[in-house]
Amino acid sequence: MIWMLPAVLWGAVSAWWMPRGxxxxxxxxxxxxxxxxxxxLAARSRRAFLATPFLYAVxxxxxxxxxxxxxxxxxxxxxxxxxxxxxxxxxxxVLALLPMMLGxxxxxxxxxxxxxxxxxxxxxxxTVAVAIPARTxxxxxxxxxxxxxDGLSVLIRGRDAARPVLLFVPGTPxxxxxxxxxxxxxxxxxxxxxxxxxxxxxPSPDVTVDDEVSDVLSVTDYLRDRFHxxxxxxxxxxxxxxxxxxxxxxxxxxxxxxxxxxxxxxLLASDRIFYTDILAWARSTGRRDVADRLERQGVPPYxxxxxxxxFLQYENAAYGLPTPDLDLGASEYTPLRKAHTxxxxxxxxxxxxPRMQEVDLRRDVPDLAVPAYFVQxxxxxxxxxxxxxxxxxxxxxxxxxxxxxxxxxxxxxFEDPDGxxxxxxxxxx
Numbered sequence: 001m002i003w004m005l006p007a008v009l010w011g012a013v014s015a016w017w018m019p020r021g022x023x024x025x026x027x028x029x030x031x032x033x034x035x036x037x038x039x040x041l042a043a044r045s046r047r048a049f050l051a052t053p054f055l056y057a058v059x060x061x062x063x064x065x066x067x068x069x070x071x072x073x074x075x076x077x078x079x080x081x082x083x084x085x086x087x088x089x090x091x092x093x094v095l096a097l098l099p100m101m102l103g104x105x106x107x108x109x110x111x112x113x114x115x116x117x118x119x120x121x122x123x124x125x126x127t128v129a130v131a132i133p134a135r136t137x138x139x140x141x142x143x144x145x146x147x148x149x150d151g152l153s154v155l156i157r158g159r160d161a162a163r164p165v166l167l168f169v170p171g172t173p174x175x176x177x178x179x180x181x182x183x184x185x186x187x188x189x190x191x192x193x194x195x196x197x198x199x200x201x202x203p204s205p206d207v208t209v210d211d212e213v214s215d216v217l218s219v220t221d222y223l224r225d226r227f228h229x230x231x232x233x234x235x236x237x238x239x240x241x242x243x244x245x246x247x248x249x250x251x252x253x254x255x256x257x258x259x260x261x262x263x264x265x266x267l268l269a270s271d272r273i274f275y276t277d278i279l280a281w282a283r284s285t286g287r288r289d290v291a292d293r294l295e296r297q298g299v300p301p302y303x304x305x306x307x308x309x310x311f312l313q314y315e316n317a318a319y320g321l322p323t324p325d326l327d328l329g330a331s332e333y334t335p336l337r338k339a340h341t342x343x344x345x346x347x348x349x350x351x352x353x354p355r356m357q358e359v360d361l362r363r364d365v366p367d368l369a370v371p372a373y374f375v376q377x378x379x380x381x382x383x384x385x386x387x388x389x390x391x392x393x394x395x396x397x398x399x400x401x402x403x404x405x406x407x408x409x410x411x412x413x414f415e416d417p418d419g420x421x422x423x424x425x426x427x428x429x
Contacts, residue, residue: 006038007052007100011059014096019067020202020347021092028095028130028336035096036123039103048104053097068205069347070305080309083342091339095130099123134334136182143193146178146332149222152200152215155332157182158193164233164256164428165223166192169216171238171262173356174201174348176341179330184414187421191428192233195223199240201344209355212243213250220247220254231256233428237413238262238384242356245365252369259427261375261413261420265387268357271300273383274311274318281318290314301357305350319381321409367396373427374401375420377408384410 014031022028038056042048064072071088075081102119134153138144142159155178166188170177181188181196188194197219199212216234223232234255236244241260248258264270275294282290290310297307316323328338374392376385392402403423405412413420 004042004051004055006041007055008059010034010038011056012063014056015060015063019064020069020071020343021088022095022130022336023202023340025130025133025334025336029127031095032099032123032127032130036099036103039100040106041103043104043107049101052104053100056096056100057093069202069350071343071347076306078306078309079313080306080342080346084346087339087341088343091336094126098126129335132335134337135331136178137331139189142189149197150215150218152219153178153198154219154222155182155196156193157186158189161193161227163191163193165227165229166194166233166235166424167216167220167223168194168196169234169236169240169244170196170199171240172345172349173199173239173352174203174344174346175199176333177237178332179327180325180414182332183327183330184417185421187417188424191421191425193227195219199348201340201348203348203351205351207352207355209243209246209352209359212352213246216243216247217251217254220251224254230254233257233259235259235261235424238410239264239267239356242267242359242361245361245368246359248368248370248372249365255370257371257373257427258368259373259375259424262380262384262410263374263376263388263392264384265362265391266360267353268301269360269387270383271308271311271357273386274315274381275299277382278310278314278318281314287314301354303354305346305353308349308353315381315383316409319379319409321379321381321411322415324411324414362391362394366394368400370398372397372400373403373423375403375405375413375423377410377412377415378404378406379409380412381410 018027022031039048039052042052070076070080070084075085102123105119134146136144136146136155136157139157139159143161144157147154147156168177168181176198178196178198181194200215203211220232224230231254234244234248241263245258245260248255279291279294282294293310300307302308326341328341372395376388405416405419408415
């Protein structure tokens with residue numbers, strides 16, 4: 001039974017090293033190679049084809065019991081639960097179990113040329129797919145690159161590297177807007193050097209909002225040093241406007257101005273309004289299933305991600321807004337990153353969102369020592385709009401101004417890119 005040992009050992013090591021499965025191209029390539037080698041080591045046994053991946057999977061699941069989140073917890077029977085299962089365990093299975101089975105079958109497949117060639121082609125295709133790098137189209141005479149700052153991916157683009165620097169903080173915990181910023185708001189690149197940072201995905205269990213603020217400040221300092229500008233513009237969207245506003249409040253000397261769009265103020269209070277509005281919509285449109293679920297779970301806050309699943313599914317419909325496009329076809333994302341987009345959001349939401357609900361900008365950011373600008377959609381969701389206006393009215397700042405994009409919803413900056421770009425050009429003057 002010595003052939004069992006490599007599978008058990010590799011299952012334990014991979015679960016300790018990559019508890020959520022391979023998340024980067026390097027992780028994926030190593031997983032494919034080691035898993036194939038483990039399969040080869042067990043190839044002498046006729047039972048290895050099924051037993052080796054089974055032992056690996058069981059060991060991996062046992063070792064990563066210490067990790068929590070939708071991608072690793074027990075499967076959840078819901079739309080987002082299916083996404084978590086497919087892109088979490090499913091992707092991990094393709095990258096680890098498939099090469100392991102091919103390795104275990106390799107001696108037999110080699111004796112059958114057609115089957116052997118097919119298996120080799122399958123393994124090669126998988127390897128090439130995960131090795132495709134992220135890239136961003138060049139800008140002749142300008143700057144266009146993907147870089148990393150303290151483990152965070154940052155997309156930097158601009159027609160002229162001497163232009164003012166604009167740092168954008170995206171909205172969703174664990175999320176990215178790099179593809180959307182490049183494809184929809186390339187007009188900003190004429191006025192600014194646009195740096196789009198990702199929010200940290202799959203954080204440790206003890207991550208805090210202060211850690212997110214530190215991420216914003218770290219990227220800020222990198223950009224100040226890189227482009228030799230003592231101050232930059234800070235633009236933050238939706239949930240990202242919580243750490244964004246806190247960063248501008250705590251370290252105003254680093255910024256020319258703070259610009260909020262889809263501005264959040266108090267997420268817990270917002271969620272309670274969302275609950276009321278989505279429940280009313282469900283009842284009025286005959287969505288008894290949605291209404292029953294909301295009534296069963298009661299008003300927020302909820303203990304995990306799954307309580308918020310109806311909000312993510314139905315809030316746009318409840319407010320008559322378009323479903324957001326994540327622009328996952330963008331070249332700024334590797335195939336593996338595209339696959340993990342939703343699990344990154346779900347797992348990060350599970351860990352970080354309850355702590356974000358402890359922030360109330362009415363208390364925590366009563367003033368800003370830099371000019372404050374806000375670009376809101378005319379049709380912003382009530383759960384955000386009703387809390388934003390009184391905070392804005394009371395906010396003390398050297399100067400402040402509110403711009404409203406006609407017809408725009410929560411994602412007005414992406415829905416009306418020309419209007420948003422024109423506003424931002426005026427702010428930079």
